[in-house]
Amino acid sequence: MVPEVKKCHVEQCFYNKDMECNAHSILVGSSEPVCETFMQSSRHTNKSGQAEVGACRVDQCEYNKGMFCHACSDIEVGFKNNQAWCTTFEPKS
Numbered sequence: 001m002v003p004e005v006k007k008c009h010v011e012q013c014f015y016n017k018d019m020e021c022n023a024h025s026i027l028v029g030s031s032e033p034v035c036e037t038f039m040q041s042s043r044h045t046n047k048s049g050q051a052e053v054g055a056c057r058v059d060q061c062e063y064n065k066g067m068f069c070h071a072c073s074d075i076e077v078g079f080k081n082n083q084a085w086c087t088t089f090e091p092k093s
């Protein structure tokens with residue numbers, strides 16, 4: 001099953017409405033787990049629907065297998081280091 005973005009705290013993003021991500025899917029990372037789909041905007045989409053994690057390039061994450069996210073539960077996106085950030089990221093042990 002493809003994980004979805006269960007909550008996004010980045011309210012200054014075009015795709016964020018009521019703390020939900022309404023993009024079709026998001027792309028996460030490469031060297032850091034940033035949400036590459038983030039788009040700074042004071043306007044918000046009219047579309048409703050929960051975004052899937054379409055692809056993730058953070059292969060240092062415990063949940064990354066073959067450049068896809070395999071987190072069992074859905075992920076969350078927050079704000080860290082001044083960027084939209086996958087807060088479900090877990091460094092590989």
Ligand code: SF4
Pocket residue numbers: 028033053056057058061062063064065068069070071075086087088089090
């Ligand atoms: S939990 Fe890990 S594998 Fe899944 S999107 Fe976040 S950084 Fe990528």
